[in-house]
Amino acid sequence: MTRSAAIARAGEHFDCGEFRTTLARRIAMPTESQRPERADVLAAYLSDEMQPAFEAMGFKCRTLRHPLAKAPFLFAQRIEGTGLPTVFGYGHGDVIRGLEPEWRSGLSPWQLSEHDGRWYGRGIADNKGQHSINLQAMANVLAERGRLGFNAKYLIEMGEETGSPGLRELCAEHRALFDADLLLASDGPRLRADRPTLFLGSRGCLNFDLRIDARAGGHHSGNWGGLISNPGIQMAHAIASIVSPTGQIRIAEWVPSELPAAVRRALADCEVDGGVDGPAIDAGWGEPGLSPAERVFGWCSFEVLAFKTGNPETPVNAIPPRAWARCQLRFVVGINDSRILPALRRHLDRHGFQMVEIVETGEERFRATRIDPDDPWVRWVASSIAETSGKTPAILPNLGGSLPNDIFTDVLGLRTVWVPHSYPGCSQHAPNEHLPPELLREALLVMTGLYWDLGAGGTPAAAG
Known part of the structure; x- marks a missing residue:
């Protein structure tokens, strides 16, 4: 009944193929939340996969719903006693579209397969592989110690890939039920495949459209060229006023006033690869x-995600009547998201682009979050990971991408530490999503050690 025995149990579970069998069964469920016809599959993932897995570990499960959400949520908790640290976990069982025709020959998004030393399947990186590791790691601790040694709460949602509708409202409604000392969850990539990583929040994200509607239709470029405005040219210059030719943002309200010293210290040890x-x-x-x-x-x-003017597929000799661009700002703590678009409006007007209309896309707006890299919980988690892996983990103040982390920090008031089990080249959201099995195996060992340590005493929560 030791830490090393629990970690050895984790390695044996992976090496004998049991983890792969479980993961393959979950990947086989096409839980595409963007497709309404998958509603039954989304619900089945919770009832047929997640709930039995939690109940086998002695968790009590509840299905929660919210009118804004198109799929249910599963909440599971195992309360072992007062005075113990309470850890809140999170994962999502929905995946991005399978894109079956675009996968390499011999690969399918709904079948876990191994090629060239990699495991392929939709959701292996985002997020079925990641929460499957965390659930199995807790099971390893229970099998070895007979108890977790801490109170565990876990929420699985099925709408993250469509912006997590209803999650914010659900957390506000059940704040007392979800109360905990720490959010410990897994999503996103490591800094590198071979380096364990933790991140403490995420950049915010706002998508918006720029549009110019000059006139009802196109007009002959020979007869009218030089006489009427070209929306494509105007849009190109409007975008060029926002960002330099080398990608430097030119709107002061869109960048932080400084890079905090704690953030600089944390990132000094991080190499992007x-x-x-x-x-x-x-x-x-x-x-x-x-x-x-x-x-x-x-x-x-x-970033400019898409730009259209005229008819790109079959260009004609006509000045286009309109132009459109889908744009995105990823932003860090210190940027007020409510002021992003008003600042853009003022900027465009100052530069003579009053004809450019700014339109919000209606997608979920993620706010920027991060906890202090010097927080005691951060150092504690990093120490546990280092002990198991023999590697110094990278500590990222926030993920480069965006997650609904502000719901956990702002609504639930939680410290948030994420331990990702993917890597930047995993083809997440694209065809051929994959992970190296050695990364998955190391992650299973790391999480088993981390959950063991949470129940062994000496956590920041236990120390007060």
Whole structure:
């Protein structure tokens, strides 16, 4: 009944194929939350997979619903005693569209398969593989110690890939039920495949459209060229006023006033590496004077996700009547999200682009969050991971992408520590989603050690 025995049990469970069998069964369920016809599959993932797994560990389960959510939530808890730390876990069982025709020959999004030393399947990285690791790690601790040694609460949702509708309201409604000392969850990528990582929040995200509607239809470019405005040209110049040719944001309200010292210290030890399949970093792109890690984890970035004017498929000799661009701002703590679009409106007007209309897309707006990298819980988790893996984990102040983390920090008032079990080159949201099995195995060992330590005493919560 020791920590090392629990970790050895985790390794045996992985090596004998049991973990792969469980994961394959879950990947086989096409839980695409963007497709209304998958509603029954979304509910079945909770009732047929998650609830039995939790109940086998002595958790009591409740199905929760909210009118804004298209699928139910599963809440599971195991309360072992007063005075023990309470840890809140989170995961999502829905996945992005399978995109079956676009996968490599011989691969299917709904079948776990191994090729070239990688395991493939939709959801293996986002998020079925990640929460399956955490559930099995708790099971390993229970099998070895007979108890967790802490109080565990866990929420599984089925709508994260559509913006987590209803999650904020559900957490507000059940705040007392979800009360805990710490959110410990897994999503997103490690800094590198071979380096355990923890991140403490996420960048905020706001998507919006820029539109110019100049006139009802197109007009001959020979007869009217030089006489009437071209929305495509106007839109290009409007975008160029927002961001420099090297990606530096030109709107002061869209960037932080400084990079906090604690963030700089944490990121000084972090090297961004997408692996062999990842793109090469453009050294001259983004905010000058920052390291790659500081640019993606400590600063803001503006992106044009799509741009259309005229008819790109079959161009004609006509001045287009309109132009459209889908834009995105990823932002860090210190940026007031309610002021992003008003600042853009003022900026465009100052530069003579009153004809550009700004339209919110209606997608979920994620707020920027991060806890202090020097928080005692952060150091405690990092120490546990280092003991198990023999590696110094990377500590990221926040994920470069976005998660509904502000719900947990702002609504539930939780410290948030995320331990990701993926890597940047995993093809998340794309065809051929995959993970190296050695990453999954190490993650299972790391989480088993972490859950063991949570129940062994000496946590920041237990120390007061």
